[in-house]
Amino acid sequence: MADRLLFTKAGRxxxxxxxxxxxxxxxxFARAKISIKHTxxxxxxxxxxxxxxxxxxxxxxxxxxxFGLLEGTSYEEVPARLTAAMPEGITxxxxxxxxxxxxxxxxxxxxMTFDYPEGRPQESEPAMAALLSRxxxxxxxxxxKAKAGxxxxxxxxxIRSWCIECQSDTMMVDMVTSAQNPGxxxxxxxxxxxxxxxxxxxxxxxxxxxxVLDGEGKTFR
Amino acid sequence: MMNRTxxxxxxxxxxxxxxxxxEYNAVVKNKGEVDIRYALCFPDTYEIGMSNxxxxxxYGVMNERHDIWCERCFAPWGDMEEEMRREGLxxxxxxxxxxxxxxxxxxxxxxxxxAYTNVxxxxxxxxxxxxxxxxxxxxxxxxAGGTCCYNPEPLAPFVxxxxxxxxEEVTLEYIDLYRQARDEGxxxxxxxxxxxxxxxxxxxxxxxPVYRPDGIxxxxxxxxxxxxxxxxxxIQDMDKAYFPVKxxxxxxxxxxxxxxxxxxxxxxxxxxxxxxxxxYRPVRSRSPELLxxxxxxxxxxxxxxxxxxxxxxxxxxxxxxxxxxxxxDYCAPRDIGLSLPSLRADTFSMSLMERLQRVRRGGLxxxxxxxxQRLRDAINKNxxxxxxxxxxxxxxAGGWSGVKLYFMLGLPTETDEDVLGIADLARKVYFTWxxxxxxxxxxxxxxxxxxxxxxxxxxxxxxxGQITAEEYQRRVSLLRDALRRDKSxxxxxxxxxxxxxxxxxxxxxxxxxxxxxxxxxxxxxxxxWTEYFDYQxxxxxxxxxxxxxxxxxxxxxxxxxxxxxxxxxxxVDTGFLWHERELCYASTSTPDCRTxxxxxxxxxxxxxxxxxx
Numbered sequence: 001m002a003d004r005l006l007f008t009k010a011g012r013x014x015x016x017x018x019x020x021x022x023x024x025x026x027x028x029f030a031r032a033k034i035s036i037k038h039t040x041x042x043x044x045x046x047x048x049x050x051x052x053x054x055x056x057x058x059x060x061x062x063x064x065x066x067f068g069l070l071e072g073t074s075y076e077e078v079p080a081r082l083t084a085a086m087p088e089g090i091t092x093x094x095x096x097x098x099x100x101x102x103x104x105x106x107x108x109x110x111x112m113t114f115d116y117p118e119g120r121p122q123e124s125e126p127a128m129a130a131l132l133s134r135x136x137x138x139x140x141x142x143x144x145k146a147k148a149g150x151x152x153x154x155x156x157x158x159i160r161s162w163c164i165e166c167q168s169d170t171m172m173v174d175m176v177t178s179a180q181n182p183g184x185x186x187x188x189x190x191x192x193x194x195x196x197x198x199x200x201x202x203x204x205x206x207x208x209x210x211x212v213l214d215g216e217g218k219t220f221r
Numbered sequence: 222m223m224n225r226t227x228x229x230x231x232x233x234x235x236x237x238x239x240x241x242x243x244e245y246n247a248v249v250k251n252k253g254e255v256d257i258r259y260a261l262c263f264p265d266t267y268e269i270g271m272s273n274x275x276x277x278x279x280y281g282v283m284n285e286r287h288d289i290w291c292e293r294c295f296a297p298w299g300d301m302e303e304e305m306r307r308e309g310l311x312x313x314x315x316x317x318x319x320x321x322x323x324x325x326x327x328x329x330x331x332x333x334x335x336a337y338t339n340v341x342x343x344x345x346x347x348x349x350x351x352x353x354x355x356x357x358x359x360x361x362x363x364x365a366g367g368t369c370c371y372n373p374e375p376l377a378p379f380v381x382x383x384x385x386x387x388x389e390e391v392t393l394e395y396i397d398l399y400r401q402a403r404d405e406g407x408x409x410x411x412x413x414x415x416x417x418x419x420x421x422x423x424x425x426x427x428x429x430p431v432y433r434p435d436g437i438x439x440x441x442x443x444x445x446x447x448x449x450x451x452x453x454x455x456i457q458d459m460d461k462a463y464f465p466v467k468x469x470x471x472x473x474x475x476x477x478x479x480x481x482x483x484x485x486x487x488x489x490x491x492x493x494x495x496x497x498x499x500x501y502r503p504v505r506s507r508s509p510e511l512l513x514x515x516x517x518x519x520x521x522x523x524x525x526x527x528x529x530x531x532x533x534x535x536x537x538x539x540x541x542x543x544x545x546x547x548x549x550d551y552c553a554p555r556d557i558g559l560s561l562p563s564l565r566a567d568t569f570s571m572s573l574m575e576r577l578q579r580v581r582r583g584g585l586x587x588x589x590x591x592x593x594q595r596l597r598d599a600i601n602k603n604x605x606x607x608x609x610x611x612x613x614x615x616x617x618a619g620g621w622s623g624v625k626l627y628f629m630l631g632l633p634t635e636t637d638e639d640v641l642g643i644a645d646l647a648r649k650v651y652f653t654w655x656x657x658x659x660x661x662x663x664x665x666x667x668x669x670x671x672x673x674x675x676x677x678x679x680x681x682x683x684x685x686g687q688i689t690a691e692e693y694q695r696r697v698s699l700l701r702d703a704l705r706r707d708k709s710x711x712x713x714x715x716x717x718x719x720x721x722x723x724x725x726x727x728x729x730x731x732x733x734x735x736x737x738x739x740x741x742x743x744x745x746x747x748x749x750w751t752e753y754f755d756y757q758x759x760x761x762x763x764x765x766x767x768x769x770x771x772x773x774x775x776x777x778x779x780x781x782x783x784x785x786x787x788x789x790x791x792x793v794d795t796g797f798l799w800h801e802r803e804l805c806y807a808s809t810s811t812p813d814c815r816t817x818x819x820x821x822x823x824x825x826x827x828x829x830x831x832x833x834x
Binding site: 012016023027203 | 223231232236240241242243249472473474520524526
C-alpha cells in the first residue's frame, strides 16, 4: 500500500488551491531530494494524492497526502526535510506507511469561528443551537451536474455531533460532519445560519479542520 | 503577516494565492533590521510578473544586501481591486503586507506599452498622487526600468526617474545615493539632480520638450545640471553577473513556470525592425560551464520539471550543442524537460533536434517574419528559404507534425507580392511535410500568424510610418483569401487595435501623458487583456487631449526630426541606424556581428575594449 504524510495547512498557505497544492508537493519532494514513485505512461510525473480536498481559505492540522516513498529516505527524515522545502504555512508532521484504507475515513471535525468584532448578539448561540437541532434543514448547494445549477441537500443527517462555545465577540461551532459520499462542507452550515438568522450574521467566519475520524469517531491516520 | 482586511477579502476573489506571498524562497526580513524598503512593482498580474526574469534578478540582487528588503507587488485583477477599494486596503508588498506608500522606493518594470495604465492604477491603489510633481514628500521615490524606458516620455510626468539598461549594478548605486540623501535631509530636487549624474539614470524633470507650431518636437531642452545624453548600463562580464539560482517558486501556476537559463544578452543578427536586437547590444555570453552549473542548481533548488534556455536567438549561442548535452545528461534521467524557444529557422539541425527530443517534445515555432527573400533581406532577417525548408524537413522527418510560422505585415517596402509570398512559403512547408513525414496519417498543423508591424524607437525603422489600419486589414484579407483553400494551414492575425496604440505610445512624446491619465480616469487598466481593453476609450482620450494618434503612428519622420528619446543613448549610433534603413530600401542585408562587425558603435560600451561575443 501507499505511504502517507500528515501535514498542516495554515496561514498564507490556506489560499493555495487543491491542484496547486499537489504541484507544490511534487516540487517540494524534488527540492528535498526525496525520491518518490512516478506515474507510468507517456508523460510520467511524481504521484501524489490528497485524501480529502480542503476548500481554499480553510486551515487544517490533519491533511493527509498519499504517495510512494522510494529507497534512499527513511520515514523519520521526511517531515523535517519536506517542511524545509515548503512554502510558508505548510508543516509536515509525520510520514508513515498506510495501514488503513481511505474509505475508512468517515468523519471530519471542523471548528467554525464566527467573528463579531462589534460584540456578539446574545441570541446567536440559541439560534445556532436551534438550527443544528432541527429535524431537517434543506440547503441549496451549487452543482455543475444539476440542470438548475444547484441541488438541495439536507445538512442535518450529515452532522454527527456539535457543540457551541461562545465568547463576547466570537461563536465557535465544533462540529463532526460526514467526510465523504456525501461529505458536508461547513460553509453550508454558515450559509444556512445566515439565511435563517440574517440579524445574527457574523462579520466573518473562519473554518479549521481539526481532525479526520474513522467510523467509530477515532482519529484516522 | 496577513492583515485582517485582506483575510476578509481573499475568500471573495479568484485565485487568492496571487495576493498572499509566502511562497518558497520569498524573502521575509525583520523590518527593524533593514534600512531601505523597496517595492518591485510589475504592472500586470502575478502570473505575468512572476514570469519575468529581470524582476527575479533584481529581487535577488537587492535582497542579498542585508540593509535592503525588496518586496514584490503586482496589479490586482478587477475583482481584487474592487474589494481593495471598497475596504480601503492600500496596495501592499506581498512579503510584509505593508502598504507600499510607506516604502522608500517604488520601482516599476516596464516591458510593454499596454501596461502603462496599470502603472497609474497601481500608484492610485497605493494611495499616491500620480504625478511626480504632486508627490512632494521625499519618499517614496517612484522609478521605472525595463525596455520601454528607451522612450520613457509618455510616462515622464509620473515617474521620478527612469533607469536605462541592465539594472544589477545601477539599482544598488541609486539606492545608496537615496539613503545618503534621506539621512542627510536633501530635498527631492537636490537628490534628483545628483541621481542624474549616475550613468543610466534619466530624470525627466530635468528635460523640457519644446514643440514647433506644427506640433512636431523642436527640441528637448536639457535644464541646468542635466547631462546632454544619458547612456544605458550594461553588465560587462556575464560570468560575474548575478544569476537567480535560488528564486521564488510560486505556489500557484504562472505563465513561465520553469527554470529560465539566460544564455547571453544582445543579439548578433541585427534585424532592422527589432528593438531588442539594437538596445541590448553588445552581445555578451555566459560560459557554458557556468550555465550548466546554474541550470542544474536551479532545478535542484526549485523542484521544477522543466527548463528553458532563454536569449534573443538561442541557436546563436556558440556552444549550444555541448551545453544541451551536459544539461540533458542531468535532465533526462530526472524527467526534466528542456526547451529552446528562440530558434532560428536556418540553424535547426538534426543534432539539435535529437537532443530536444530526448526528454519531451514541445511545439516548433519559426519566425521568418516576411514571405519573400527580397523582404527578408530588406529587414535583415537573413534567413534563406532553403534553410527554413531544410529545417522543416528535419523536423517532419523526425516526427514533428506541426509548425508555427510567425510573420509581420506592414514592414517597410512590403508589397502585395511579399504578402502573397507568406502563403507560398506556408504551402512549401506543407509540401515538405507531405514529402518527408514518416507518418502522414497523423495529419499536419501549419499555423501562420501575422502581427502588424510597430516601428520602435532606436531601430533602423524608427523613422517609418506604420501603415494605416485599413491597409493592414486589406493585407490580412489578401493573405486570408490566398490561404482559404489550404485546409492544413491555419491563419491567425493579430488584432490591429493594440498594435496601433503601441505605435502611438512607443514613439510618443510627453503630451501623451495626459492621454494616459485621461484613459485611466475613465476606467482604463489591464489594457493587454481583452476583458478590459476598450479601444474607443483610447480614441476618446486622444481626442479629449487634442492629439491625433496618426501623427505618432502613421507619420514618416524626416531624418532631421528630433525624437522624444533623443537624450537617450543605447550605444548604437543614429547614423548607423539611418544607414541600415537605407540598406533596407536597397533590399540589401548586413552580415551578422560574428561574420563581420558593422561598426554600430555598441562595442564602445565594453570598457575592457573587448569585442562583442
